Amino acid sequence: MRAYPKGLLTVAVLLLAVVLCGGVMAAENVKVGIVLPLTGAQAKFGEIEKRSFEMAAEEINAAGGIKGSKLELLFEDDTGKPDVGRAATEKLISRDKVTVLTGGYSSAVTQAATAVAQQFKVPFLVTTGSADEITEKGYDYIFRINPTSSEYFDPFETLIQKAGGIKTMALLYENTQFGQSSAKDVEGAAKSAGIQVVVKEGYQAGAIDFKPILSKVKGAKPDIIYMVSYVMDAALLMAQCKELDINPKMFAGGGAGFTLPEFQQKAAAAADLVYSATLWSEDVPYKGAKEYFNKFKKKYNSETEYHGAEAYGSMYVVADALKRAKSFSPNDIRDALAATDMMTAFGPVKFISYGKKTQQNKLPNTFVVQWQKGKMETVWPEAFAKKKYIFPTPAWKDRK
């Protein structure tokens, strides 16, 4: 107890010192602010993205940086909460005086963060937040590299047409922003493709037991079960489909959890022959994709996936725009970003307007993968397929 006040004083003085000298850091670097969930439930993906950003920045700096100065990344943790994300963005803009912003993982945080960027007129390149609305507000300082959640189903439409015989669908989705908006889009797309949605059910992520809803699905005998679920719910859904001996022609996942290795490890045999939409895999035919995947694996000794590729691509897009910008003023960077037309490991990037969206990148292809014998194989579109898709899915009891 004796040293208590003294210790407290020291801490206070230290803090004050830090607050005061926080602003006087090296000024010659180009500061890029990045908002990501580094703690909390989404931290796993935040980590992958952070590493990808860092790896890209190191490469860019090693190759000479931006007009002689180096990229300096300032990460802020949004903890997965919109209000914290908003505060973090504000801090990056008004205290750290970043020239450009990127990142943005969850849709909720991204919406809050981009609104701040727009108000302060600092360009923000969205990396992951996939709610359609983000680029539908007409914000002229907001750009987005990733396709929106409504586009995940696109490749399935052609695949279903080709495979044939699919007339009814059961649609299960988690009650999250991603799940609800995907479900709405998929339902619409299914209807226009002449597929009848016989069951459409949302659920709270984290349920123990999907059997009640799955027995209803079983009774409806759909040709395809389309699920928008995060990784562990996805694994439980498939395991319980197997338990209940549900045999549609096709099990399909709408991205999110179905492409992660943990899904396959947890669901084990039940994961086999499940399809999933994905935005990117290391097999995509873009220059640098495979190299990025291998470099990441070598550097961090862990696997990366499409979120990482989005981040890696974003960093290159930002660097490219900074190089082309007349000056580092927000306006010039904005103009340079708008004129972007380049190839990245994530895919070609060009910000266009379509539908209600503005300054939105549109990937030429999203992909369908299928788990085959414990490995995830790209099976659609045909031009990029590594393996032939297996259809219809055989009944559980006929599998070895």
Add this chain to the structure above:
Amino acid sequence: MGILLQTIVAGLLKGGLYALIGIGMTLIMGVMGIINLAHGQMMMVAMYIAYVLNTMGVDPYFSLLVAMPTLFLLGVLIQKYLLNPLIKVDTILPENQVLMTVGIGMVLTEVIRFIFKSDYKYVTTSYSSATFFLGGISFNVPLTIAFFIALAFTAAMFWFLIKTDLGRSIRATAQDKDAATLMGINTGRITVVTMGLGAALVAAAGCLLAPVYYIFPDLGGPFTAKAFVITILGGLGSTVGAILGGITLGMAESLGATYLGMEYEDIVGLAIFVAVLLFLPGGFKRLTKV
């Protein structure tokens, strides 16, 4: 018909597990008169124990033997050093003990997050999704085992409370703490033992749940919520009530999921909870009398 039967079976099996979660909570609530808002978090800790042992090749059912004593100890320590001292302190709110359990729950969650990160973990067993069919209705093997183990634990608890001295002391403390103290029962010690037992029981539930579910630091909260719903349904301090409460909740969730929609699963449980609070205060204990 098949759908209804399958729904009922699913609800019943899940209910068995809920009962086991509820028994620990009902004991604590009955004896100490407080809600333990760290109950689900204790289960989460037990599940991580099962996970760590599993990475060393131990079957989750054997990890019961480690997780239960460990959690018993944790419960004892919490009660002795964090909750009991509060009884003597003069404060404005009598709920300080409950608020303390909120803090404890946060600490448990965050310590686990610190060690294991937020990643999903899971216990791999060969039988996780093993099933057998009875008349076209699928039974999940681990859940069926969990159901019977839960019944066995409840029977054992019942016997313990009725037949042993310690058990009788616990019941006496639950009924009237002051009278029990006057009768020479060391109620301080009884609360410590009860908390330990409650923690050990929910640890058992965690180990039984581990093979069919997955593990992450934040899973405690929802299970705490389920535990108090079960306890209010069953009536404070009633083991039989906890079983009935658990099964009722399991069934209600399942039937709600099938016939209302899966998104109503949680609302159904909460609605029953509110209904019982209003129309049957005291829960099933009022009906069963034990």
Add this chain to the structure above:
Amino acid sequence: MKKTPVAAIVAVAALALLPLVLADNYFLHLLILFLIWVIIGSSWNIMAGYTGQVSFGHAAFFGTGAYTAGLFVMHGGFSAWWGMAFGGVAAMLLGLPFGAICFPLRGAYFALASLALNLILMHLATIAERFTGGMQGIMIMPTFVSKVPYYYITLGMAVATLVVVQSIIRSKWGYYFVSIREDQDAAESLGIDTNRYKNVSLAVSAFFTGTAGALYMNYMGFIDPHVVFSLHDYSVMAILVAIVGGVGTIYGPAVGAFIMVGLQELFRSGFFGLFKYLGDRTGSETFTQAMEVVQHAHVLVFGILVVVVILFLPNGIVGDWGKIRKSVFRSKPAA
């Protein structure tokens, strides 16, 4: 403590003048958060700290206020500022029937019922996609670019809340509230209509919490069910703010809000960039790692703080101020 302490007046004056000196958006944002928590913490306190009706579901009122503001925009195309007028009323309208039904329940039962209310509303707001937008939430463009207007609005509301709470507590109602908390049966035998006064305190509490919710919608520009009905971020945080500062004291929640908002930001930002700065300067990995540890610990610190406060300062920092002063004072000569 009968009159408003000079310290409080000085603090308000200082806060009012602050934007003239310090126009930094980041600090203003933190101060706005702090003031919002003053409102929520004080509201929780009047019902739980003074009347003894502990609520574990104050997010229900906060979220209702926020959604009132949001729904004005979503359905009527009105300005979200209408929520400031009606958000509190909506929360009150939610609270009164709830109180009427649940106040006969005592102690822990009431706390649990409020928790259930919170969760039910969260699920309903998630499911009713057509009405609330579901998890897609409601987004608006904030009216002002500058923080200063928000700052003054929030400051005004926080002061108003404190003034109202203080005048209620010093009025006849205040004595009724405290008598209900201390001994409900005795209060009843004295002829106090306990249910009625519990409802009064609930109505006041819900009103201010709801208004804070509406303010949040206007200021943040984005809400979804899991944000504003969050058990952890609002219901539990409201309790923490009050108990850390001091349950049943007028300025306790303000002190608690300052500490909690400050701590959260301190840890989230890695001591305001101290570790990163040291790491960059020395080039040592240790500081970078230390920063990660600190950042990951931010909720853990909350938990430990709660445990420590309840154990050693059960009446909070304001409530046990005498105790703190004594122990610090005693150690002073030696230090």
